[in-house]
Amino acid sequence: MNLGPHAIFIIASYVVVVVVVTALIGWIAADYAAQQRILRNLEQRGVTRRSQRAKGDAP
């Protein structure tokens, strides 16, 4: 696969896509971990959601 004279721009484009996608994935994963940590921390302190108590539904 010969990328020709402008190979640098083709590779750069793919690098940009990889960077943006990994940034999105990283941000979502970090956010997920942070929310889980806070949730565990809150549950440890005995804070229970209304739904767990009254079996209702609280988003």
Add this chain to the structure above:
Amino acid sequence: MNPFLALIGRDMRLAIRVGGGALMGALFYFTVVAMTPFAIGPDLNLLARIGPAILWLGALLASLLALDRLFATDHEDGSLDLLMMGTMPLELAVAAKAIAHWLTTALPLIVITPVLGLMLNVEMSAMGWVALTLLAGTPALTFIGLIGAALAVTLRRGGLLLAVLVLPLTVPVLIFGVAAANAAIIGPAPFGPPFTILCALSLASLVLGPVAAAAALRQGLE
């Protein structure tokens, strides 16, 4: 950590968190510069000639408009009273807030300048120079804008009034900023003189801004 750094830390943490205004200046700057060609037309060499001017005007408006909430939020929740009762002189407290504001508003603005330069067809080599002039000029904009923010804190029409009050004061910074940028890009004229004057303006405003703003705050608070 002494009070000065504590205040800078608090303001930056507030700016970065949800509800803060950290990147607002940079977003406004990006939008204004990206929309100018819709008025001027897509003619690339015209854009290249007035690129630095558009970038500087965008930076000027962005850093001023983001300043009007600097003291207003503290005034509304009662923090301003306590800031005036600290062991540190008010001038230093005001300077700390300005530094925190510069770091969260002007710095991102300078970082995205090269990208915007591409849109205005300003060559990459010139982009470094324009960013340098912005780096030297934005402290002056922030510290002069500080005076407007202190004056506007107790007045009703905060935001726009601040711009109207302060814009005339920033004319020298704009003139030498754009002159230095153009000198770097097109310029037969040397880059040195306008740039050094720009740095002098910034250094002067580092002193004038906080002193005038603190005085304005003391007068304003009834």
Add this chain to the structure above:
Amino acid sequence: MSTDLIELCAKDLACERGGRLVFSGLNFAVSSGEALVVTGRNGAGKSTLLRLIAGLLRKSAGELDLTGGAAGADEATVAEQSHYLGHLDAVKPALSVGENLRFWTTYLGAPRGAPIRPALEAIDLAQLSDLPAAYLSAGQRRRLSIARLVAVPRPLWLLDEPTSALDTQSQSRLAELMRNHRAGGGMIVAAAHGPIGLDDSRELKLDAQAGAGS
């Protein structure tokens, strides 16, 4: 607070705001361990007097100074030696309870690394220390504001209707804190309508200046 005898005294103090003479010819003195309750109808200038003592307003006539106190305290202005508890709580919703108190403790000059936990425990908010302040109720925000007075030792407390938004339990806790402060040689000047749990305090009645003066 190992402060020897300190005294706040005012000699025919006057203050004008927005062209209206709020009060004039005011004389009072408060010394260690004493409490002065400023009373009067709305608009009589209670808050104005407190803000004037705190250095937030400019007096138009008279003398006001704080003498005595710890060594080297004399050049410190009255503002640096007093706490002001106004109607607003100076609490940032985006910061957590601990961060709010930590900031004010550092800013108002407590020694480095002074623990904030005892102050949080004094107002019973210790277990909420990493909860963002946005979630606090008005009473809890008020107590967080009071914690600042406990965390940073300053001789003079200026309290503007301190018990507003506080329930009975918190009011008794505040009364306790005020007693300890006075026992330690501190002074309190408070503006209030009804009783705020200050036993044996002197009263300073401000009658509204019916448009007297300019």
Add this chain to the structure above:
Amino acid sequence: MAVIDLANPTRFLTLVNRVLPWLIGATALVFAYGLYRVAGAPDDYQQGATVKIMYLHVPGAWLGMMGWGVMTVAALGTLVWRHPLADVAGKAAAPIGAGFTFICLATGMLWGRPMWGTYWVWDARLTSVLVLFLLYLGMLALYWTAEDPNRSARAAAILALVGAVNIPIIKFSVDWWNTLHQPASVVRMGGAAIDASILVPLLIMALAFTLLFFTLHFAAMRNEILRRRVRSMRMMQAREVPV
């Protein structure tokens, strides 16, 4: 499964946790196959190998548009059907849509350099994508400054609808603006009829991008639900203290 019983966040979370691994697997597979086909695709007779950038640029634009479409549907869900998860979907889609639009812009600039000699040419389509990106930035700023989700939900929904209505108008006016000042020779991106050997890899890459979008979107929605659960538990925590 009717959309209605997806309304319960807890059930939605269990669904996401079950579906997500499969989605990730499918995305990876399609991406691998797509890249393989792209590698094998012939060069364009005019542009040579740089046409390979098109396989990122065009799907990026499509996904940027689709992102705003998802937010528009979510906006209708919030304003019209009052679906509890609608705002969650809208708020989760905004950053991902912005990301894909940015990919489209960045690859467009990197494609422009070899073809037109400058990174940015105010070509009609590229400019419309730029305005779409500005709309996304506005949406992100709106979500960023509003702390209380219920208040920001309504405002964001209205902005999404207004944006959706304006996108065709912007597209038309930019085209008109472009032809008004049009310097004569601008190569149209991608000829009228695309040969199958180029079209098939493009569609595969588009499918891969779409799968990626929904994988990220479901994960982001899961985060948003957890964030709101944290918020309600913190309110509990503040109230449970014996005041």
